[in-house]
Amino acid sequence: MQDDIPAETTEYASPPCFMHELSPEYRVEALRWDGWSGVPRWRKAERKRPLDGRLALTQHDREARSSRIASMLDLTISDYSGRIVGTYWPFRGEPDLRNWGTQVVERGGRIALPVVIQKGWPLEYRIWTPGDPLERGVCNILVPAQGPCVQPDIVIAPVVGFDEAHYRLGYGGGLFDRTLAIMRRKPLIIGVGYAQSRIPTIYPQPHDIPMDVVLTD
Ligand SMILES: Nc1nc2c(c(=O)[nH]1)N(C=O)[C@@H](CNc1ccc(C(=O)N[C@@H](CCC(=O)O)C(=O)O)cc1)CN2
Ligand SMILES: Nc1ncnc2c1ncn2[C@@H]1O[C@H](COP(=O)(O)OP(=O)(O)OP(=O)(O)O)[C@@H](O)[C@H]1O
Numbered sequence: 001m002q003d004d005i006p007a008e009t010t011e012y013a014s015p016p017c018f019m020h021e022l023s024p025e026y027r028v029e030a031l032r033w034d035g036w037s038g039v040p041r042w043r044k045a046e047r048k049r050p051l052d053g054r055l056a057l058t059q060h061d062r063e064a065r066s067s068r069i070a071s072m073l074d075l076t077i078s079d080y081s082g083r084i085v086g087t088y089w090p091f092r093g094e095p096d097l098r099n100w101g102t103q104v105v106e107r108g109g110r111i112a113l114p115v116v117i118q119k120g121w122p123l124e125y126r127i128w129t130p131g132d133p134l135e136r137g138v139c140n141i142l143v144p145a146q147g148p149c150v151q152p153d154i155v156i157a158p159v160v161g162f163d164e165a166h167y168r169l170g171y172g173g174g175l176f177d178r179t180l181a182i183m184r185r186k187p188l189i190i191g192v193g194y195a196q197s198r199i200p201t202i203y204p205q206p207h208d209i210p211m212d213v214v215l216t217d
Contacts, residue, residue: 039203043169047160050197054093057194062096065217069192070100072215076190077154080109086125086152086187087111089134089142094158095192095217102130112150114179115143122179124149152187155180157211159193166191166210167202180209188212 057065077085085104090096101111112125116138126147128134137143157176161169168191170176180189191214198216202208 036203036205039205040172043202044172046199046202047169047172050161050194050199051092053196054194057093062093065194066095066097067099068217069095069215070097073097073100073156073190073192076213076215077188080104080107083109083153084125084127084150085109085111086114086155088156088158089113090158091139091141095194097156097192105129110150112147112152113142113144114175116141116173116175119173119175120178121175122182123175125152125179126150151183151185153185154188154190157189157191159191159197159214161197161199161202162191162193162211162214163199163201163204165201165204166212166214167204167208168211169197169199169202174207177207177209181207190215192216 054062077083085101087097087101087104088094090098104111110127111129113128114123115126117124119138126144127150128144128147132147133145134142135145155176157168157170159168160171163169168176180187189209189211191211193214193216195216204210
């Protein structure tokens with residue numbers, strides 16, 4: 001972000017907060033800071049570190065971390081019965097919660113997986129029971145070949161990054177935010193990821209919808 005800050009704003013590393021009352025030059029509005037337009041570029045660069053970090057994990061390490069995240073989910077969601085949990089089929093080194101998903105079904109819940117109908121559109125969640133046929137969708141992610149379209153009660157959102165205020169950095173399609181924005185009932189939104197995905201801020205934009213909680217290994 002530093003590159004986007006014009007020279008005049010860099011002269012005062014930490015301006016005293018009351019200075020704008022004493023001197024008009026200190027008024028924040030007077031500064032021609034156009035940094036927000038740089039956010040998509042910044043996000044694109046910021047995705048690389050956590051993505052490279054998790055792809056470097058060994059299979060064994062990823063399984064151990066995934067099972068710690070699954071235990072955290074069980075502590076957070078005490079009762080699965082009658083609930084629809086929107087989970088995901090892992091790709092690009094995401095935590096693998098497939099065994100946990102099977103247990104959700106064994107405990108009386110139902111699971112649904114997201115389907116990209118078209119980039120730039122909201123995702124569609126389809127009910128999937130272990131054993132049902134899957135097919136390859138966008139980015140080769142496996143998706144249910146059929147199954148009723150539903151709105152999950154709980155959305156498990158895999159993060160590329162997340163920040164202190166529970167905002168999510170994903171793959172850059174804006175698909176989760178579009179999906180959450182049109183849901184008629186607000187689901188419980190649980191972000192899941194590795195602790196190394198934590199970043200101080202993703203510079204939230206008006207379209208970003210914060211998650212209720214983020215669980216890590
Ligand atoms: N396992 C899993 N399934 C999921 C998601 C997810 O995050 N994880 N999604 C959650 O939404 C949807 C897929 N989302 C995707 C969003 C963007 C791209 C993609 O191709 N992104 C470009 C970069 C775009 C840009 O930076 O402008 C790329 O990676 O090259 C792929 C999948 C549905 N299924
Ligand atoms: N509700 C929305 N309506 C319209 N555009 C949106 C909405 N949500 C996100 N977008 C657009 O999608 C683009 C990508 O958004 P963002 O950087 O937040 O993606 P992301 O959360 O990292 O990706 P994803 O959710 O697919 O994993 C942005 O240009 C943003 O303006």
